Amino acid sequence: MSTVPVNTVDPVDMRSQTAQLSIRQVAKVFSGKKDLFSKLTGKTRRDFVAIQDINLDIEPNTFVSIIGPSGCGKSTLLNMIAGLSPITSGEILLNGAPIAGPGPDRGMVFQNYALMPWMTVEENLRFAVETVDPKISAKKRDRIIKEHIQLVGLSGAERKHPHELSGGMRQRVGIARALAINPQMLLMDEPFGALDALTRAFLQEEVERIWEQQRKTVIMITHSIEEALLLSDRIVMMTRGPAARIDEILEVPFPRPRDRETIQQHPAYQGLKAEMESHLFRETRAVEAERVGK
Numbered sequence: 001m002s003t004v005p006v007n008t009v010d011p012v013d014m015r016s017q018t019a020q021l022s023i024r025q026v027a028k029v030f031s032g033k034k035d036l037f038s039k040l041t042g043k044t045r046r047d048f049v050a051i052q053d054i055n056l057d058i059e060p061n062t063f064v065s066i067i068g069p070s071g072c073g074k075s076t077l078l079n080m081i082a083g084l085s086p087i088t089s090g091e092i093l094l095n096g097a098p099i100a101g102p103g104p105d106r107g108m109v110f111q112n113y114a115l116m117p118w119m120t121v122e123e124n125l126r127f128a129v130e131t132v133d134p135k136i137s138a139k140k141r142d143r144i145i146k147e148h149i150q151l152v153g154l155s156g157a158e159r160k161h162p163h164e165l166s167g168g169m170r171q172r173v174g175i176a177r178a179l180a181i182n183p184q185m186l187l188m189d190e191p192f193g194a195l196d197a198l199t200r201a202f203l204q205e206e207v208e209r210i211w212e213q214q215r216k217t218v219i220m221i222t223h224s225i226e227e228a229l230l231l232s233d234r235i236v237m238m239t240r241g242p243a244a245r246i247d248e249i250l251e252v253p254f255p256r257p258r259d260r261e262t263i264q265q266h267p268a269y270q271g272l273k274a275e276m277e278s279h280l281f282r283e284t285r286a287v288e289a290e291r292v293g294k
């Protein structure tokens with residue numbers, strides 16, 4: 001009798017085979033030898049291991065949030081994925097190829113918007129689109145700019161400069177600019193961190209609406225449990241540093257499209273929220289205890 005081969009592939013390995021982004025044993029050490037402190041004092045600071053043993057696979061079209069205590073290394077990790085900061089050890093693969101620097105396959109959204117202040121909304125987008133594709137036709141370029149200004153609800157503000165816009169509107173420009181280059185992946189570093197609570201809530205829902213339309217892979221750093229639960233498919237919880245690592249990854253089962261009220265009625269909502277709160281309290285309490293020498 002012939003036997004049917006048993007599929008022995010572990011579900012985790014299955015995920016790694018379909019991953020768009022694979023983070024393998026990544027560590028980041030900031031060298032203490034060449035900083036200003038050592039130049040001024042002649043004393044050598046010790047190397048600082050910010051993050052260590054980071055392993056994470058991210059599949060296409062998923063929204064992943066990274067949460068963890070302040071200073072644990074979230075931005076450090078995102079900057080390495082963006083190619084803005086070199087990896088000390090391990091590797092980060094995008095579609096199987098190691099990341100060697102920044103590229104148009106990854107669009108960045110920053111907390112402080114990082115817009116060109118002397119350019120209008122339209123010019124900020126045009127600059128990004130033309131930088132990525134210098135040979136683009138004017139017709140195609142203008143169509144892309146118009147579509148993305150509409151997408152983020154900024155029609156009518158095309159000729160305004162950043163200083164004439166509210167924080168929420170500036171971040172809409174930041175998001176439109178990142179998407180206008182048609183990246184495979186959006187990297188967002190606390191994109192709503194500088195906004196007031198109401199604008200923040202409003203923009204979170206806008207991001208959910210845009211995500212439903214585009215379903216691009218997103219990696220977002222946040223300090224907000226509610227924000228992570230509203231937007232994410234998976235939530236990566238990091239431990240405190242130094243040598244911060246991934247403690248746990250939560251799967252968020254809420255159906256999409258989502259809104260704040262509906263997800264709060266979901267049977268899993270309170271449990272996930274409590275788990276995140278307890279993780280963050282535990283890690284932050286430990287940071288404080290270490291700081292005061294307890």
Ligand SMILES: Nc1ncnc2c1ncn2[C@@H]1O[C@H](COP(=O)(O)OP(=O)(O)OP(=O)(O)O)[C@@H](O)[C@H]1O
Binds near residue numbers: 068074077241
């Ligand atoms: N260029 C650098 N040189 C030395 N140490 C650094 C450098 N950049 C970051 N660090 C240190 O690495 C650790 C992680 O910093 P990082 O900004 O990635 O944390 P974070 O989790 O994003 O913080 P936050 O939540 O406060 O934004 C911190 O202890 C920080 O002081």
